Amino acid sequence: MSSSYGRYNSQSYAPSAPELPPPSNHTPPSNSYTQTSPPSSNYNNYPSYGYPPPSSYVSSSSGYSNFPPGTNPDVIRSFQMVDRDRSGFIDDTELQQALSSSFHNFNLRTIRLLIFLFKHPNESLRIGPKEFTELWSCLGHWRGIFERYDKDRSGKIDPLELRDALYGIGYAVPASVLQLLLSKYSDGSSRRVELGFDSFVECGMIIKGLTDKFKVKDRRYSGSATLSYDEFMSMVIPFLVSYD
Amino acid sequence: MSSSYGRYNSQSYAPSAPELPPPSNHTPPSNSYTQTSPPSSNYNNYPSYGYPPPSSYVSSSSGYSNFPPGTNPDVIRSFQMVDRDRSGFIDDTELQQALSSSFHNFNLRTIRLLIFLFKHPNESLRIGPKEFTELWSCLGHWRGIFERYDKDRSGKIDPLELRDALYGIGYAVPASVLQLLLSKYSDGSSRRVELGFDSFVECGMIIKGLTDKFKVKDRRYSGSATLSYDEFMSMVIPFLVSYD
Numbered sequence: 001m002s003s004s005y006g007r008y009n010s011q012s013y014a015p016s017a018p019e020l021p022p023p024s025n026h027t028p029p030s031n032s033y034t035q036t037s038p039p040s041s042n043y044n045n046y047p048s049y050g051y052p053p054p055s056s057y058v059s060s061s062s063g064y065s066n067f068p069p070g071t072n073p074d075v076i077r078s079f080q081m082v083d084r085d086r087s088g089f090i091d092d093t094e095l096q097q098a099l100s101s102s103f104h105n106f107n108l109r110t111i112r113l114l115i116f117l118f119k120h121p122n123e124s125l126r127i128g129p130k131e132f133t134e135l136w137s138c139l140g141h142w143r144g145i146f147e148r149y150d151k152d153r154s155g156k157i158d159p160l161e162l163r164d165a166l167y168g169i170g171y172a173v174p175a176s177v178l179q180l181l182l183s184k185y186s187d188g189s190s191r192r193v194e195l196g197f198d199s200f201v202e203c204g205m206i207i208k209g210l211t212d213k214f215k216v217k218d219r220r221y222s223g224s225a226t227l228s229y230d231e232f233m234s235m236v237i238p239f240l241v242s243y244d
Numbered sequence: 245m246s247s248s249y250g251r252y253n254s255q256s257y258a259p260s261a262p263e264l265p266p267p268s269n270h271t272p273p274s275n276s277y278t279q280t281s282p283p284s285s286n287y288n289n290y291p292s293y294g295y296p297p298p299s300s301y302v303s304s305s306s307g308y309s310n311f312p313p314g315t316n317p318d319v320i321r322s323f324q325m326v327d328r329d330r331s332g333f334i335d336d337t338e339l340q341q342a343l344s345s346s347f348h349n350f351n352l353r354t355i356r357l358l359i360f361l362f363k364h365p366n367e368s369l370r371i372g373p374k375e376f377t378e379l380w381s382c383l384g385h386w387r388g389i390f391e392r393y394d395k396d397r398s399g400k401i402d403p404l405e406l407r408d409a410l411y412g413i414g415y416a417v418p419a420s421v422l423q424l425l426l427s428k429y430s431d432g433s434s435r436r437v438e439l440g441f442d443s444f445v446e447c448g449m450i451i452k453g454l455t456d457k458f459k460v461k462d463r464r465y466s467g468s469a470t471l472s473y474d475e476f477m478s479m480v481i482p483f484l485v486s487y488d
Contacts, residue, residue, distance in 0.1 A: 174477070180482055206484055224472040226470040232454070236483070240428075
């Protein structure tokens with residue numbers, strides 16, 4: 001299972017990215033990550049993570065010529081396998097199928113979130129080869145991080161490991177925010193929440209999506225932004241519209 | 245059908261609320277509502293609308309004694325009918341059932357949004373008699389507004405009528421924001437979107453929920469607010485967590 005995404009893990013994904021923090025030595029204070037983050041950014045310790053590498057290839061409106069040069073054949077094969085009409089775009093159920101063999105059989109809610117976050121802004125809820133390749137790389141990188149923090153290889157990580165893993169993909173998430181997010185995965189019992197790879201991806205993508213939007217309004221990385229009512233509503237509503 | 249909620253419409257819901265704008269004479273500019281709103285608030289023209297009236301009764305943790313004095317027997321009956329174990333709380337499927345005869349057979353996504361917005365902050369996703377009564381009143385008020393703008397009695401309103409109807413319940417929503425929201429109900433065709441009462445309630449509740457949160461950070465009603473990253477994330481994530 002791991003062989004097909006192993007080539008897309010953190011080593012190959014972002015060669016210019018800084019070193020990851022050591023998984024066990026890094027123990028930020030429980031109430032906030034701000035003390036361990038660089039002063040220039042208190043919510044994203046490694047801004048280069050989680051973003052697709054700059055693309056240098058020519059893009060056109062559709063077709064397989066859109067795959068970045070040097071794209072691993074597995075990626076192209078996975079895309080072609082589900083894009084049966086050769087339209088050059090895949091929708092939610094096709095993406096679900098394309099990711100199921102190499103990554104995970106994500107639920108459709110997570111799949112729609114992935115499409116929403118990776119699709120071209122002008123495009124409807126579907127992605128082409130370029131976005132698929134970026135998504136594949138991102139998931140491969142995140143899978144590497146997940147496995148790194150899943151020390152007992154149980155396929156699950158606990159909330160503290162989640163916090164460290166999110167830190168590893170570049171997001172310094174306050175403990176209070178993480179607690180809100182984790183309530184989604186609680187079954188109401190007092191049992192400790194544990195997250196599989198799918199929930200980890202969902203959590204991570206929610207954090208990534210909202211943080212990226214906020215950062216656009218916080219150009220100086222001061223950790224706060226002034227938003228008009230219209231801006232606030234326009235930032236948040238697409239999330240609610242796409243993610244259900 | 246209308247007889248059971250007719251007594252809870254705008255007349256009885258908010259006796260201190262200002263007069264509604266006339267449905268047809270009111271034609272705000274298409275790009276923004278700000279010019280027709282009072283300068284003190286450019287996103288909520290009638291801040292007293294949409295909020296439950298102050299409660300003067302003693303509340304306890306559960307039980308039917310929690311219904312506000314003078315509550316219409318229909319409301320109490322609807323609650324009791326679904327709260328079979330007499331726990332004093334009803335969950336999503338029970339609320340769906342309780343609202344189906346007097347209002348609409350809302351889908352569970354809308355029902356969960358209603359619970360999220362009306363429940364006590366410390367409570368899990370369930371509501372008691374007090375919150376149920378407030379929700380019932382609010383829906384009755386919104387139903388009255390919906391019917392007022394559904395001039396041809398088709399059971400549907402179009403985007404312009406939606407804008408006016410949202411204005412009628414107190415929310416001056418920019419056209420661009422409304423367009424984002426309406427994309428949720430578009431089937432991808434070029435046909436004009438029309439909303440039934442259920443989608444109207446969903447739209448209205450999303451607007452209400454986000455606007456109310458934003459207003460807490462915009463105490464002077466200036467139309468803009470400075471948010472820290474933590475505040476922003478904490479405002480938005482509960483929406484994403486509850487509403488899926």
